[in-house]
Amino acid sequence: MQQGGVLPLIFFKKRRYLFYMSKKKEITIYDIAKQLNYSPSTISRALNNHSSISKKTISTIQNAAKELGYRPNSIAASLRNSKSNTIGIMIARINRPFIASLISGVEERARKAGYNVIISQSNDNYENELNNAKALYDSRITGLIASLAMETKDYAHFQQFVDQGIPIVFVDRVPQGFNSYLVVIDNYAAGYRATKHLIEQGCKRIAHFAGAQHLNVYQERRKGYEDALRECGLPVEEELIVRFKTLSFEEGKKATKKLLKMKNPPDGIFSANDTAAVSAIIYAKKHGVRIPEELAIIGFNDDPIASIVDPGLSTVTHPATKMGKISAQRILEHTEKEKDQSITEVTILNTELIIRESSQRSKNLTLEAKHTGQP
Amino acid sequence: MQQGGVLPLIFFKKRRYLFYMSKKKEITIYDIAKQLNYSPSTISRALNNHSSISKKTISTIQNAAKELGYRPNSIAASLRNSKSNTIGIMIARINRPFIASLISGVEERARKAGYNVIISQSNDNYENELNNAKALYDSRITGLIASLAMETKDYAHFQQFVDQGIPIVFVDRVPQGFNSYLVVIDNYAAGYRATKHLIEQGCKRIAHFAGAQHLNVYQERRKGYEDALRECGLPVEEELIVRFKTLSFEEGKKATKKLLKMKNPPDGIFSANDTAAVSAIIYAKKHGVRIPEELAIIGFNDDPIASIVDPGLSTVTHPATKMGKISAQRILEHTEKEKDQSITEVTILNTELIIRESSQRSKNLTLEAKHTGQP
DNA sequence: ATAAATAACGAAATCGATTGCATAAAGATT
DNA sequence: AATCTTTATGCAATCGATTTCGTTATTTAT
Numbered sequence A, B: 001m002q003q004g005g006v007l008p009l010i011f012f013k014k015r016r017y018l019f020y021m022s023k024k025k026e027i028t029i030y031d032i033a034k035q036l037n038y039s040p041s042t043i044s045r046a047l048n049n050h051s052s053i054s055k056k057t058i059s060t061i062q063n064a065a066k067e068l069g070y071r072p073n074s075i076a077a078s079l080r081n082s083k084s085n086t087i088g089i090m091i092a093r094i095n096r097p098f099i100a101s102l103i104s105g106v107e108e109r110a111r112k113a114g115y116n117v118i119i120s121q122s123n124d125n126y127e128n129e130l131n132n133a134k135a136l137y138d139s140r141i142t143g144l145i146a147s148l149a150m151e152t153k154d155y156a157h158f159q160q161f162v163d164q165g166i167p168i169v170f171v172d173r174v175p176q177g178f179n180s181y182l183v184v185i186d187n188y189a190a191g192y193r194a195t196k197h198l199i200e201q202g203c204k205r206i207a208h209f210a211g212a213q214h215l216n217v218y219q220e221r222r223k224g225y226e227d228a229l230r231e232c233g234l235p236v237e238e239e240l241i242v243r244f245k246t247l248s249f250e251e252g253k254k255a256t257k258k259l260l261k262m263k264n265p266p267d268g269i270f271s272a273n274d275t276a277a278v279s280a281i282i283y284a285k286k287h288g289v290r291i292p293e294e295l296a297i298i299g300f301n302d303d304p305i306a307s308i309v310d311p312g313l314s315t316v317t318h319p320a321t322k323m324g325k326i327s328a329q330r331i332l333e334h335t336e337k338e339k340d341q342s343i344t345e346v347t348i349l350n351t352e353l354i355i356r357e358s359s360q361r362s363k364n365l366t367l368e369a370k371h372t373g374q375p
Numbered sequence C: 001a002t003a004a005a006t007a008a009c010g011a012a013a014t015c016g017a018t019t020g021c022a023t024a025a026a027g028a029t030t
Numbered sequence D: 001a002a003t004c005t006t007t008a009t010g011c012a013a014t015c016g017a018t019t020t021c022g023t024t025a026t027t028t029a030t
Helices: A016-020 A029-036 A039-048 A057-068 A072-079 A097-112 A124-136 A157-161 A187-200 A218-232 A249-261 A274-286 A304-308 A322-336 B017-021 B027-037 B042-046 B057-066 B074-081 B097-112 B124-140 B157-163 B189-198 B214-229 B247-263 B275-284 B304-310 B320-337
Strands: A008-011 A085-092 A117-121 A143-145 A170-173 A181-185 A208-211 A241-242 A269-270 A297-300 A313-315 A343-349 A352-354 B007-012 B084-093 B116-119 B143-146 B169-171 B181-183 B206-210 B241-243 B268-271 B296-298 B315-317 B341-350 B352-354
Touching: A029 A057, A039 A057, A072 B074, A085 A097, A085 A124, A097 A117, A097 B097, A097 B116, A117 A124, A117 B057, A117 B097, A117 B304, A124 A157, A143 A157, A143 A322, A170 A322, A170 B181, A181 A187, A181 A322, A187 A208, A187 A218, A187 A269, A187 A297, A187 A313, A187 A352, A208 A218, A208 A249, A208 A274, A218 B241, A241 A249, A249 A269, A274 A297, A274 A304, A304 B304, A313 B157, A343 B352, B027 B042, B042 B057, B084 B097, B084 B124, B097 B116, B097 B320, B116 B124, B124 B157, B143 B157, B143 B320, B157 B206, B169 B320, B181 B189, B181 B320, B189 B206, B189 B214, B189 B268, B189 B296, B189 B315, B189 B352, B206 B214, B206 B247, B206 B275, B241 B247, B247 B268, B247 B275, B268 B275, B275 B296, B275 B304, B275 B320, B320 B341
Parallel strands: A085 A117, A085 A143, A143 A170, A170 A181, A181 A343, A208 A241, A208 A269, A269 A297, B084 B116, B084 B143, B143 B169, B169 B181, B181 B341, B206 B241, B206 B268, B268 B296
Antiparallel strands: A008 B341, A117 B116, A313 A352, A343 B007, B315 B352
16 A cells, blocks of 8 residues: 555675675684683683683783674574573564554663564464464573464463473463463553543443453453443443454444444443544544543553544553563563572553543643643 | 553462473484484484485484474574574664564564564664664674664764675665665655645645754755755745754644744645654644645654544655565575675665645545545 | 692583585496 | 496584583692
């Protein structure tokens, strides 16, 4: 749909003789050893500031290393140590705001500790997830950070990591009954609060855009929604719970259309993501339904579009970057302490309701508060 | 701003004895060799379908390998081959729609070829970029795909890759005068067309939100803008060219405010990105300026927010995913053919204007066309 | 002053896969 | 039958860093 053809141009520039001779020789600890008349063992130890090497020798060697342009070969070290200072990430899609921020957090924390980050995306396809698991395993990653593909219902492909003592951190979309680290938000509480908020705004018939129910995140959001209704004495009506496959823009439009056509249409929608919620706003607006007066809407994730759509979409913030950082942290700690993975440790992060105009019926927010932050 | 505290819970589950004994032993080619009474050489060759091994032996060995649960140790192979089947990515920030899609494209293409992808982000900081370059270099990546940090004006840290024959593909934000592969769009043409479009819509005083001018992308967009004006007999006025530092939402707001306050305010804006353009739409709307009638606006990138803001933002599409795929492809080809890098090969991708309501003065688009695709 | 302890460093094995060279056996050639 | 190929496989070195186990000096303790 976007982009067009490809116009390949070629510019020739002067060729440098160097390139045709050979690649510049890599300096190894053996080269340093020869140069300084030390053994490679000593060089290695000196470069790692080992205590058994005298300070003088250490500085001599480190200086020489710098002088010679020595660069450690981390692959060799990885082989010897049989681990690679690399954290693997398995997610469904990189180009989703939440995931991109998550990855960003992982990368930031990991790199600070001298780790590399390998990414792999499944496009929500189980088969891909399986292959990616193999590839990451074969790369001898130090730890795995994973958020399940939509299709994934079986977790056998994660066992290989456990068998090798490689820690796994599941984030957001997590499996059930699999020993690992979990980093999640309290989806139940968030769903509950979002729904409660709509009720407080006077909604009596609240619909729910529900995601695939075999995924913890969507199931829990729905449960929170239902319990909030029950607790406030409102009926849970099946016809108001729309089961989405992917919570896409298109699906959201269709769902909204169907809901608005009902003889007794809802006066509020809690959507399990922002994309569908925004499509509801746009569709409703287009068809003359006033938001939030006739239809109050709240989403989930606080994607950039939430603050841009008009009226601004109320939503639940997802501390994506922080989740990434914590996930990386779990791996690092685990590795440091050489813990085993026969325990499940759960980290639950707080979410926050962001109330914008799409659900605010009582008092009006100032216009200034409307578009905060930079999308 | 988002998220709150952390609630760490711990669930203990039954411990499995296995974990306390030892990690499951990894199967190597030596194990297979012993099992089948072949030499490791033969095992290695058989697993790689080497022609000098008989078909019978190959199938025997491959079956045994599967049976025993053999998993190749790619680190060992990397060491021996002194390259790692890994493509490194250096970008400013992962959580930008364009970049995330770019990475997605790289990952997809690379993984298909059995390559891993390591990411590193500089946060637009030169120092970080430098360190990331070192880290990636030390990881012995097969090739590098890089988009420059905002601060970067010196390219010496890329020379180490060249010296080792490691191909570099610069994408989008590319350096000048550095032998490498380039994958870019025609920013000049895009800027020209975007501006021309505004002129065709009747704009006489068109402002430009310009990005940092030492970066090719922003410089070229500006030049396209200026040449379009000149060609149509319109004056290029310095006071209408706003020099942004980061093209952020906040900056956009400030710039719009300033422009609208002028005694002779502009009737059109060509923004070098969507974020700033969207902020202009929102600010202008808020202050009663009619879009596009009084102020026509066009952005750049086609971020999701562009199709969500109301009125929809006209913009220039950036074939991000495709650029990523092509970049990966360049690395793969280079590696396959063992080319040298004393040539600069430029791939220029087409962009397309997407006309939405923010710039469409003459005929109205149908509402249906307004929100296409899923953001 | 002599045994004991410590400091500083080296030799060599190791991690696992790859590959140039050698070799043995079988087949082809004259 | 002797020579030459071809086919199929093994030997051993190699990639570069790490680490165990020694081996020397040198210092401390008795």
